[in-house]
Amino acid sequence: MQDQIDRLATLPVPPGRLLIDGIWSDGQDNPLPVHSPIDGRLLTTLESASAVDVARAVASARRAFEDGRWAQQSPAQRKAVLQRLADLIDKHALELAVLGVRDNGTEISMALKAEPASAAQTFRWYAEAIDKVYGEIAPTAPNVLALIHREPVGVVAAIVPWNFPLMIGAWKLAPALAAGNSVVLKPPETASLTLLRLGELALEAGLPPGVLNIVTGPGRSTGEALALSMDVDVLVFTGSGGTGRRLLEYAARSNLKRVYLELGGKSPNVAFADAPDLGAAAKAAASGIFRNAGQVCVAGSRLLVEAAVADDFLTAVTQATAAMTVGNPLSLGTQIGAINSPEQLVRNLGFVDSARAEGNQILTGGGQTRQDSSGWFMEPTIVAGVRPEHRLFREEVFGPILSVTTFTTEAEALSLANATDFGLASGVWTSNLSRAHRMIRGIKAGVVHVNTYGGTDGTVPLGGVRQSGNGHDKSLHAFDKYTDLKTAWIAL
Numbered sequence: 001m002q003d004q005i006d007r008l009a010t011l012p013v014p015p016g017r018l019l020i021d022g023i024w025s026d027g028q029d030n031p032l033p034v035h036s037p038i039d040g041r042l043l044t045t046l047e048s049a050s051a052v053d054v055a056r057a058v059a060s061a062r063r064a065f066e067d068g069r070w071a072q073q074s075p076a077q078r079k080a081v082l083q084r085l086a087d088l089i090d091k092h093a094l095e096l097a098v099l100g101v102r103d104n105g106t107e108i109s110m111a112l113k114a115e116p117a118s119a120a121q122t123f124r125w126y127a128e129a130i131d132k133v134y135g136e137i138a139p140t141a142p143n144v145l146a147l148i149h150r151e152p153v154g155v156v157a158a159i160v161p162w163n164f165p166l167m168i169g170a171w172k173l174a175p176a177l178a179a180g181n182s183v184v185l186k187p188p189e190t191a192s193l194t195l196l197r198l199g200e201l202a203l204e205a206g207l208p209p210g211v212l213n214i215v216t217g218p219g220r221s222t223g224e225a226l227a228l229s230m231d232v233d234v235l236v237f238t239g240s241g242g243t244g245r246r247l248l249e250y251a252a253r254s255n256l257k258r259v260y261l262e263l264g265g266k267s268p269n270v271a272f273a274d275a276p277d278l279g280a281a282a283k284a285a286a287s288g289i290f291r292n293a294g295q296v297c298v299a300g301s302r303l304l305v306e307a308a309v310a311d312d313f314l315t316a317v318t319q320a321t322a323a324m325t326v327g328n329p330l331s332l333g334t335q336i337g338a339i340n341s342p343e344q345l346v347r348n349l350g351f352v353d354s355a356r357a358e359g360n361q362i363l364t365g366g367g368q369t370r371q372d373s374s375g376w377f378m379e380p381t382i383v384a385g386v387r388p389e390h391r392l393f394r395e396e397v398f399g400p401i402l403s404v405t406t407f408t409t410e411a412e413a414l415s416l417a418n419a420t421d422f423g424l425a426s427g428v429w430t431s432n433l434s435r436a437h438r439m440i441r442g443i444k445a446g447v448v449h450v451n452t453y454g455g456t457d458g459t460v461p462l463g464g465v466r467q468s469g470n471g472h473d474k475s476l477h478a479f480d481k482y483t484d485l486k487t488a489w490i491a492l
């Protein structure tokens with residue numbers, strides 16, 4: 001497979017264009033350069049959609065929805081199209097994975113599973129769900145029939161992040177399309193290429209023109225125009241809290257569109273002394289923060305470890321980290337890939353500087369690496385002695401930095417786990433079943449892993465509480481974002 005990866009990595013990448021009403025077109029603003037995080041070289045260019053371009057895309061989606069070319073197809077017809085799309089993703093999986101790695105720097109071993117494989121599975125899952133989501137008949141008096149219908153909301157705007165654009169894009173697109181909506185998708189400007197290729201595959205699969213429109217460009221212009229649109233019914237977003245706040249403001253300034261946000265996390269990974277396998281827990285702690293260079297929304301970025309085993313456990317985590325290779329993301333032997341952008345790398349290093357200034361201990365890493373590649377790479381970094389008042393405890397890094405804090409009691413562990421504004425994911429390692437359930441109930445997070453970290457599939461929802469957002473991706477619960485309930489009250 002490495003030979004195939006190397007061959008695909010040499011192919012030229014055509015300039016990215018806008019997909020509006022089934023036609024690939026240029027935007028009104030100047031194209032954006034796309035530099036690969038692997039070596040900093042210019043990979044291609046992207047169109048930068050202006051407010052006029054965005055308005056055209058939204059109008060196309062509205063026409064497609066209102067004339068019923070997709071929304072009024074039978075469930076079986078929509079299912080067939082989405083299944084063909086899933087098959088095409090599988091067919092082009094290696095091509096998509098390599099293209100994505102060249103664009104955003106994720107290690108290929110992870111990208112193969114997390115991007116095309118996951119996206120195909122997601123489209124196939126929601127295709128199968130289309131004809132299995134029913135309306136309801138309410139219990140009423142005998143002279144009344146009350147029906148509860150589920151209807152598509154109309155035009156959905158989806159803004160996705162750069163860490164796993166194809167996977168997270170599928171989490172938004174698949175249920176939105178399965179429900180019969182039309183979509184305007186804005187990929188991240190630093191990782192748009194796989195989603196543009198997905199647009200080509202969607203047309204090939206038979207998705208009618210205008211049902212999926214793709215506009216590329218910066219968030220401050222393209223994304224803002226989309227969020228301010230008076231004709232978008234629902235906006236879904238995965239990304240930073242600051243951007244999420246602006247999107248809520250834009251919704252208030254426009255048509256009060258519903259906004260669903262999956263925002264950041266500062267997820268605690270809690271290791272008790274009675275963990276069933278401390279060695280396995282240490283390896284999972286390293287993998288849970290350092291894969292994809294820490295650029296994972298659910299990353300276990302705060303390690304909380306019981307003081308009685310802290311020294312031995314940190315030694316094991318450090319050893320597991322040392323065994324992970326930071327290298328060329330296109331090599332199958334690499335476990336830690338590149339940082340997405342030079343700006344993100346600078347931000348990550350700034351957290352290390354803050355940790356030193358606050359008196360924390362850098363156990364390993366802390367600097368940039370592989371400078372000779374001209375790419376953007378950072379050493380996996382473990383920082384001990386982090387307290388709740390420290391910046392590294394409170395703020396999301398979105399990079400390969402693990403903060404370590406010790407505790408002595410279960411109550412202290414729970415208090416530390418909840419001592420942030422976030423609530424996306426978490427982990428608990430213990431052999432005590434009662435303790436596990438107490439921690440599940442006590443931790444304020446949308447996901448609690450027990451004696452593992454990161455395991456999930458399409459059957460269960462992913463979403464956060466507190467400042468990690470609202471609404472859910474994945475599972476049947478995702479349909480709640482993309483459907484409206486309509487009551488029919490019929491006198492008999």
